[in-house]
Amino acid sequence: MELKKAITERRSVKNYDYEMYVDEEKVFSLVDLATYAPNHGMREPWRLVYISKKQIPEFAEKVAESAFANDSEKQEKYINKVTKVGGMFVILSKRDPRQKENLENQMAVGAFVQNLMLLMHDEGMGSCWKTPEFIFRPTFRKIVGVNDDEEVNGFLYITEKDSSVKVMERKNKSLITEW
């Protein structure tokens, strides 16, 4: 697929159904390719935790209990939604006590995830980066197994493409200002 077309036509997929399955071998090979994202100092500051379709119900139940304690309706809604997804990654990045290096790490992860989403799009898969509030909670970190020196950058849901979503034109207001 042509790069320009891939960039404009990749869409965040937000509708899921139970029959969504992913080719895990393919997805993992795309993760390897995505690491060719620029990363300063070649620190490769990313790590992904994979939750397979089979594991999602157990994972979602634990996450829902910790994220929406005492609200069984919200728990159920969350579980119903995510169990439809084909598979998911929790995106982690290396936290660096140095300001500059930390900024570089965070931005490198953005480049890495965009690479991965474009590659998945190119292979006919869909994806959506998700950053719900609860990813910052210690209970969530514990469920996932996040190390103390890692930031949680959200989830990457792996899905099928949704042909009903249209290309979202960008506004690009004040994109470039002449100095």
Ligand SMILES: Cc1cc2nc3c(=O)[nH]c(=O)nc-3n(C[C@H](O)[C@H](O)[C@H](O)COP(=O)(O)O)c2cc1C
């Ligand atoms: C860092 C990041 C976090 C995001 N978090 C969420 C989220 O929590 N929930 C959601 O529905 N979409 C989330 N998105 C997807 C964006 O909302 C989506 O990219 C935007 O709607 C533009 O649509 P497109 O990606 O299809 O072009 C996130 C995207 C990024 C880059």
